[in-house]
Each structure stands twice: as C-alpha cells, then as structure tokens.
Amino acid sequence: MEAPRLLLVLCVLLSLSEAREQNNMGCTLRCPDNSTCFNNSCVCKAGFSPEHISITDSCDDINECVPPNSVNCGPFADCKNTVGSYYCECSPGYKLKTGATKFMNLSENTCHEIPFPVWRLPSGISSKNLSAFLDKVQGLSRDLKSQAAEQIIKKFVGVVDGLLEAPGDIKNLSQRDTHRVATWLLSYLEHILRSLAQALPEGSLTYSSPSGTELSLVVKESGSGNVTAGQGHARMLLDWAVVAGAEDSSHAVVGMLSSQHMEKWLANASLALEPEKLVQLTEAKERPVHGARATLLSAVNSVFLSNTNTDKLASPVTFAFSHRPEEPGTELICAFWKNDSSGNGHWATTGCRRLGSGKNSTTCQCNHLSSFAVLMAHYQLEDWKLTLITKVGLSVSLICLLLCIITFLLVRPIQSSRTTVHLHLCICLFVGSTVFLAGIENEGGEVGLRCRLVAGLLHYFFLAAFCWMSLEGVELYFLVVRVFQGQGLATRWQCLIGYGVPLIIVAISAAANSSGYGHTAHCWLDPKRGFLWSFLGPLTFVILCNAIIFVVTVWKLTEKFSEINPDMKKLRKARVVTITAVAQLFVLGCTWGFGLFLFSPESWHDTVLTYVFTVLNCLQGTFLFLLHCLLNKKVRAEYRKWACAVTGNKYSEFASSTGSTSQQTRALRPSESGI
Template sequence: MRNGHLMLLPGLLMLLLLPLGAASQKASASQSLTDSTRYCPANSAVFNDTSCRCSPGFNSSSGEIFYNGSERCEDINECGPPSVVSCGKFADCWNTEGSYYCTCSPGYKPASGARTFRDESENTCQDVDECSSGQPMCHESTICINTVGSYKCRCRWGWEPKPGYQNRQPNTTCEEMSFPTWTPPPGIKSQRLSHFFERVQDLRRDFKPALAQDTIQHLIREVDELLETPDDLEALPRSEQHCVATNLLVGLEDVLRTLSQALPNGIMTFNASAGTDLSLEVQEQGHRNVTLSSNQVKMLLNWDVAHESGDSGRSVVGLVSTPGMGKLLAEARLVLEPERQAVLHGAHKGVLRGVSSVLLSHVISAFMSNSDTQNLSSPITFIFSHHSVTRGPMQKVFCVFWDHTPDGYGHWSTAGCRMVATGDTSTTCQCTHLSSFAVLMAHYDVPVEDPVLAVITYLGLGLSLLCLLLAALTFLLCKAIQNTSTSLHLQLSICLFLAHLLFLTAIDRTEIKVLCAIIAGALHYLYLASFTWMLLEGLNLFLTARNLTVVNYSSVSRVMKKLMFPVGYGVPAIIVAISAASRPLLYGTPTRCWLNPGKRFIWSFLGPVCTIFSVNLAFVLMTLWILKSKLSSLSSDVSTLQNTRMLTFKATAQLFILGCTWCLGILQVGPAAHVMAYLFTIINSLQGFFIFLVYCLLSQQVREQYGKWFKGIKKTRAESEIYTLSSRAMSDASKPSTHFTNLEAEGSGHTS
C-alpha cells in the first residue's frame, strides 16, 4: 500500500509541474515579442518573430521584409515614378504619408460631390462654367467665354482692346472701336484720289460700331467708283500708279480687318455695281473647312489657320475682289524665284530678249483677323476663273502676289505661291501667306544664240569626234604603246566621244520629258566621268614626271592599275545617283536636256568640275617644276634633253587636255565676257583634237606604227595590183589557145 502511494508521487509531481512549464513558455514568448517590437523601426511591424515588414504605403531599401536593425521604412510616393497612380482625366494626384488621394484639376469639379477620390474608376470630374458662376470673372467691357477647364474675356462687338490690355486675362479691358486711320499716299496729286479720301474721312467721322455693315457697304461702293473711272490716275507715271494701287490694297485690307470685328457671327457679302465684291465669315468656332467666293475667285482654307492668332474667340476671314485694280497695275514688273526664273529663261546659254506679263484674273485680297499671316501652318487654296486663253509655246501662267515695299511701291512676285493646276478657263493656286493675289501669263522671247558661237561649237565638236575616234582606235590597235597611260587615254577618249556625240544629237530633244531627263542624266554622268579620267590623267602625269627622280615607281603603277577603273566610273556614278535621288525633277529644262540651275542643282556638276580642274592645275604646275629642275641638271646629252623637252611640251598641253580651260567659263563676266565666251567655246570644243595631237601625232612610237600601217596598206595595194595584172595576163594568154583549138577542130572536120 505504501509502495503504491510511492508510485503515485511522480505522477502527481508531473501534474503539479505542468502549469509551471506552460507559464514559463508563455513568459519566454512574451519576452521574444517584446524584443522584436523593440527591434523593428517606425512604420513597420513584426513578421514571423524574427523579421520586420514595412507597413502599407512604406518600403525599405532592401525590400518589404528585412532583418537588419539599421533599416528604415520610408514613404512611397504613389503619385510619382516608379509607382505611378492614375487618377483619370482632368484630375491631380496628391501624395500623403503612407497613402495618396485624387482631386479634380482647377477649372473642373466632381459631379459626385466628393472632394477626393482614390482612383480613375471614382473620377467624375467635369468642366466648371466660370462664366455662369455668378461671380464677375471679366471686365464689364468684355464678354466671358467659357472654355474647357478655363475661360476667356473677349471684347464686345464693336469694341477693341485698349492699348496695353490685349490678352491680359482676366484683366482684358476694351474700348469702343474707332475707324482705323487711312491716309492718301504722299506726293501724288490726283483729284479723283483726293475726293475718294474725303469720302473715307466722312465715313470715319460718322462711324458707329452698331452701323459697321452700312459703313463697309459704303466703303466698297467708294472703292468701286474710284477704280471704275480712275480718270487722272491713269495719266500718272506707272510708278505712281503702282504706289496708289499699293495704298488702296493695303489700306482697304487694314480697314476691313478692323471693321469686321464689329459684325455679328455669320457669312456676309457686300458688292458694288462695277464688280468690287467682299465676302466675309465671322465665327466663334467655325467649321473645319471654310470656303469663300467673290466674283470669279474661290478661297478654301482650314479654320484652324484663322485661329492661330491667339484671339479670344472670334475669327474673321475675308476675300475682296477688285476688278478695276488691273488698270493701275498694268505693266508691273514680275519678279520670279530663282528656280522659276530658271524655268522661264530656260537655256544655260543665250541672251534673254524680254519679258512681259498680262493679267488673266481679277486682283483679289485675302485677310484674317490675325494680321501676322506671312508663314501659315497650312497653305490657302485659291481657284481663279478667267476668260478662255490659249497659251503660246513661249508663254507660262504664274500665281503671283503684290509684294510692296515700305515706301509704297511694289511688284508681282511668285515667292510663297505655286500653281497647282491650270486650264483654259481656270487656274488653281496655293499660297503659304496672305496678301493681294492674281494670275498672270508671262510671255518671253526665245533666247537668241550667237550664230558664230553655234557654228564654232558644231565644227569644233565635229572635229573632236573624228579625232577622238582615231585616238581610241590608235590606243586599241597600237600594241607598242599600250600601258597604264594608254588605258587612261583610251577611257578619256571614249567618255568624251560619247558625251560630245550625245550633246550634238540630243541636247534639244525636249518633247518627251522622261526622255529628256534620261538624256540630261546621261550627259551629267558622261561629262563627270570625262573629268574624273582627266583627274587620273593629271595624277599619272605628275607620277611620270616624278619617276624621273624616284627610282621605285612600280608599286605606284600597280596601285594606279587597280584603282583607275573603280574611281573613273564609280565616283561619277555615285554623284549622279545621289543627285537623281534627291532632285529627280531637276533633270531637264524646257529648252535643253541638261541640269536645271534652280535650287543650285547645277552645282552637282560644277562642284566636282571646279575641284578637278583645281587639282589638275596643281598637278601640272608641280610637273613643270619637276621638269624645270630636271632640265637644269641635265648634261649635254641631246637625246635625253629632247625627250625631257617633249615631256615639258606635253605637260603644257595638258592644261587643255585636263579641262583646266573650263575656268574660262567662270570668267564670262563684265566687259570681257564676249571674248571669254569665244575662247571658252574654241578651246574646249577642240579638246578631242588636242588629245589626238599630243598622244598620237607627237608620239614617235605612234608615228612609226602609222608608218608600218601605211606601208602595209601600200604593200597590200601593190600586191592587189600585181594580182590583178597577172590575172588579166593569164586571161589574155588563154584566149589564143582556145582560138587555136577551134581552128584545129575546124581543120579536123574538113579533113574528115
């Protein structure tokens, strides 16, 4: 029994110790939690008893969970990169510590009534109409116009901004509009013009913004009457008539631009008995495309162009047609842009005899409320209707504008305008600025060439073709002289022969534009190839002269053989390919199948040519210097002296062969231009003759080969003659034998 009780003691002891163990474990866990809490930094919490985790909206440098006690949990900017939050359209994001919120942008308010929201799905921002808020947003002299997210203050109809208060939102202040100043041109005496400006001053004194339509109608009528019967204006000198026209065009445009601001929205037309016509459109926000018609002219533009002035809302577009203005602008000068002048004048040679122009359309003026219309973002299209006209072979239609100078004078110009299409009764133009426009037809005489120069050109090129052909055959057939120099001579002769032949036969074939462009491209390539081979000739000449003083020349000769064909034919091909790819339409002119000088395209030929003959001139001068030094050091060896002198003569002749004489073309200016033209034509048309003379006739080896050929020809001719004589002799000898046989036959017959 006692032993039984003793056995129960350990069990009871275990039961008593269990609560103590649980309490001990609970105390240990509590101690661990306390240590971990003390271990984690601010804006973080304990994670798995051994680490810390940043609270939502915060992050540490090592990540969301970390173990290092020196880490810090810093705020995440949800409104900026890399954590970009989308609040939606017309809303702004605001960052807070550990979070963010969204609000509507200024000028917008939430339709839900909530001041803040969290993401794009809760966005209900909409525009606030500041003009109906009940608060005075604009000055009493202006009208408030609501815009998306904001508002504008615009002058009332018939009012204009005070000086210094233009576009100063929201403090724009306006005053009642006054008639703009318009004074007559100084120094011109005319009763009709004086009477006209008296009537303009009457309109100015009586002007009221509310009566703007009536004032514009009276003004159009006054201009119409002045242009219908100009009377003493037509007796003025042409320069003064042009000055009056400039004053009328510019002044009328300025007055109408100002007065139209007092008109209500819509399209209005004003016309007078003699044909002067005004079409206006005034809109707050017009249609995208606008079309105005006035008499025989139609104008098409994009409404956005009219809004580019930064005006407070209303825009005006106007078109004025003044048929009588042509009387004052008769015989006005036409100034063309360089590329169009080149198209008109055409040929690269000859003298322009004269230019005259005839107005085909009415003179029109286009204007906007925006006065700065010199560089519009998109072109304005004008369609002019005119009487049926048949153009002659030397007549061209141009879209022009009246370009006036500060002193009041002016001339017709094509700058900024281009012709889109033209027919017998209408012409379409596009211009990148606004002014006074018209369509005119320019008539010009055919450029007259000097007949003596033409004869010299054809005779010289004909002789050169013959000499180049003989030279090419010599270089091909004369094996005794075939070397690197001969290969250069042969390629130069071939390129020049083809270029001269194509020039003589096809330079005037302008009937088919595509064919003419191909001919121009071929001439461009052949002449550039000729000059490239001239450059290689100059280099070879210099190296040959240098060989007199340098022993090792074989390596240079090998390099020349490898590079001359890729350079001679490859370089001009690259130049022509780049030129054709960049400006393909400038190959061919109306009168010549050659490069159009417009847009400086001619420099795609002149640039390489000037470079080549400059380098060749340097090569020739260095060669002559080397030969001079060689001559001074020579002994009395007659044969060597003669060879060196012959080389000196050839080096001098290279000035003509290597194209250095083309610099005479640049000197055709001033009093000596005529003489230089003759020298240029004579020397350069005989370039093939110089090649045949220097490389063939003056070469001893070639002359010896010519002698062998001539001897061979004589021998062949002599053998042919001997053969012919022997044939005749044999024929004559055979005739008696035949006769004898016949006689013998006859004798046999008688005997029998």
C-alpha cells in the first residue's frame, strides 16, 4: 500500500514542476534592466528594489552602505557600494591581515593599523633641518588616515628632496657625522616606504619628482617568476620567491628609490676593497695598492622588499645602472653602502660583481640588498722606493736646513739682505718639510680637522718658500745685472712679500672652497674643481720669472768671467759657469718645474719625471747648505773658529787665508763670487 502512495505523490510533484516551467516559458513580458520575468510579472534581482515592478518601472540599486540597509564592515573599514552589491575595504592607514584588498562581511577579515616608524636623530647629532624634516614626516603619518597612500608617498618623496637639496646646517657637520646622517637617512627611507607601500592597492606605482628623484613600487600577491622594477636611473630584475616576508607572505612589495642628490652627502666616503681584490690589483699593477679613491657616478638606489631579511638572498638580483662617463685610467665598481657598528658607513663590494659595462651603463649582480651605486675607482699605487727616497731625502734636507738657519743667524761676516732672504727661505722650507713628513698621510681616510690643518699649513709654507725664491731672483738680478749690491729691497718689504702674499692667497682659497683642504688619501689640496691651481698658479708664475732671471744672470756671469780673466781656458770657464748655473737652479726653485709635466703616473716617462722631481726637490735643503755654507769661504772660516773653540785649539786667520791670496788674478769660484 505504501509504494502506490509514494508513486502518487511523486507524480503530483512532477506535474506541478512541469506546470511551473510551462508558465515561465510562456512569460512574454520585456522586463526592464536588472529584473527578470516570473509568472508573467517583472521581479527585481537581488540588490535592487522594489521586489515587483511593471514593465514601465525600473529597479533601483539598494545602497548597502547607508541606513537602513548599511552593513557592518568593522571599526577600521569602509563600505563601498556597487551596482547590485557592495564590498568592504580597509580605511586609509589600515590594511587586511591576510593581504587581500576587499571583503564582504566582518567575519572574513580584520583590518589593522599600518605601522609608521617613529625615528629620532642619531646620537650626538644636533640639526634644526633634520628636526624639521622629522616633524614633516610625522605630519604625513597623521595624514595617512585621511588621504590616499599614493599621495602621501609622493609628498614624502618631495620632503626628502627638500632635505637633500637644501641641507642647511647639516653642511656644518664634520664629514664623519655627515656620513652617519646619510646612513641613518638611507635606512629611514627604506622603512618608511616599505610601510607606506602596504597601504597601496595591488599594482605598480612609478613616480618621478620635479627634482629627478625616481620611485618605483610593485605591489601584488606573492607568486612565482621574475619581476622588473625601476625607471631611468636604474632597473632591477629579481625572483618573486625572495620578495615576500614570512609574516605577510600573501601580499608582497618591491621598491626602488633612486636619488641623484645623495652625492654631496656621501662625498669622500671611503671604499673598502676585498682582500682578494687587493691581491688581484697588486698582481695586475705589479706594485702594492695603497687604496682607492672612489667617485660616485650614478644615482644612489635604495632597494627594499616586504622581506626584511635580505642579508643573503636565495637568488641574486640583477641591476642595470645608468651613470656619467668614467675617466680614462679608472675602473667601474658595483658598490653598496654598508652600515658599520658605530652607525657610520662606507662603500663596500662584498657580494656584488660587475657583469659588464656599455655606453654610460653598467650591469651588476648582488646577493643581498642595500643602497647601490656605480663608483669610479682610481687606485693609489704605493711605490716603496719613491717613499723611501722622499723620507730619507727630506730627513737629510731638514738637518741641512737647520744648519743653514743657524749659520745665517750666527755668522756675522756674511750678514746682508741676501742672507736675510736665504734665512727666511730655509725657515719656510724647514717648516713645510717637517709638516709634510709628519702629517701628509691620511691614514684613516677621513678628512678631519687635523688633515685640513696640515693641508693649510703646507699650502701656506710652500707658497711662502716660493715667494722667498722669487726674492732670491730679485736679489740675484740686482747683484749680477744691475750691479747694485746691497741696494735691493728693504727687509720689511721682503717680509711683507714673502709672508703676506701667500697669506692672502691661502685666505682667498679657504674662503672660496674650505672643503678643498684635505683628501681621503693625503692631507693636501683636493684636485676637484681646479682647486689645485691655487698652488700651481703661483708656482708657475715664480718658476717662469726665476727662469728668465736665471738665463739673464748666467749670460751676465759669462761676460764677467771673461772680463776678470780673458786668458781663462774655455773648458774651465764653462765648468765654472755650469757649476754656478746648476747651483742657482736649486736656489731659484726651477727644479720644481718638473712637477708641472706630471700627467699620468701610469706612463713610463712620467715615472722617470716623478723620480727626478722627488730626488731634486727632497734634496733642495742639502743643496742650499752646500752652496751657501760649505762652499762659502767666510762661512768655512767661521766653522773653523767654532771647531777650535770646541776642541780648545788656537785658530789662525793668517793660516786659513794664505792659500786664497796667493793668486789674485784667478777666476772667482762660484762660492767666492757671492752667487
């Protein structure tokens, strides 16, 4: 009995279903948009109202984001209405924990506030400009909850540009502190941009500021394959597998900030070469490499990812950097800015290698991330033989110059205006050579106060020495050409020229470019921007003037020797004139002219000139002592008196002078001619 009853119920249900389908198939009404025909009437779809309409009416969208239909998206999310539906998205300044961008109800996801790093100035750094910069950045963090993240990021880049272009009181910091601030700022930029990028919707963002700073961001769900980011200054290629961090693996961010304005902040930064690189250079150059002078050629490119553990990447990142042309004789290096334990920084190359270079472009590959740049390295080759010659030669000259100074002060028979010039020339050379030996090397690579002071003292005393050499030429001109012995310049005018002119030159140079004093390799004038000509200019002028005086005096000396003794043999006359001329070359400083022809230390002829220049000028004090003291008859007689006074023997002036008075008509030796 039960089976027939079940079959009857089933037949009834099938009949009703067939009747309903036939009724719908027979619906001939043309209903408005967003509605459907049912039982010969128009019914609005879900999300539209009213439920039933006529063919002349329309279905209106239900706004689920306003009462009485509003949905609950949570305290940190906003409802967004769509046609026939809605979605929830996190409010500005908040993001979904899962990394998605939209959700339909509160139970699906939860929004939380995007962390915005709060930074303070590095310890020991006081700067109004940096404090104002931090205040502006914190103001942007408050605006993050009312403005779109993209606009906040662009404003942040503008604030950074303003600081880099107009550092203000940061320029007054020491080089070491400036590098500390640069290290702090580069790390700060990465943290801020990484946080701001989390508030961006999925996609990419490229922005180039009016100052030329470029920012590239790519935001998307983690996946596989490669991704490319960058613009005109630099581009990079990396695997998405290394982008996402462990805490938020579903939402990945990769970005690059390229700035050309960091160059003055990182000026004179040291470059740490790997031991393997030093060995390779030593073998290639066939001499020890003392260090490298690095010049920044490209923009500084800071790279950051969602993944903060980037000290050792699973797969390397490839970069293509655009940069200025390099100088001949230099090497292009792929380097990164390395933060040390003290908060300072320097350029390093560990983990990076150069794949190749084209026209104003270099390709690099690195297995870690930081701030990268292309550097132009000029290696400082150490020639131990040249160093030995310099130290030994200057040490001997210092002893001779000290003896000269004592002689000119104590030997009364030779006192004259020329002796005054000799004395001050020896004093300037003595002080300059002492400072050179003690402080020319810049061991730490940092251009500090000591290095700048050494460079300033060397600049002044060597210029003063050349001024006194020019006065030597003037005195020689009066003595030989004008034959007005004793009628040269007065002592006060000599001191005014000898010490006043170099003081004016140094004062003007320091006022025009105080940062030109000191260099990372040695405490001397920085050759950048032609600052070296503040020394080479006066040097060239003095050498040219003294060279003219030298030619005139040698010609006059030849005539004088002929007048004194016409019967003197030509060979002897040539020997006397030659000895006198060579001696005057050192007195007048003409041997310094060899340094004006040193252009490329790599060439063999410049190497020869370097040795000649070093030997001649390191021994200048020795030649002065030989010429003005040992070869001077009056000085030798005074030395004998001193020796006899020390040993207790009796000195006889007659015995010392009989040999020199036996031949009155003989030609004057160079030492006896007063020249």
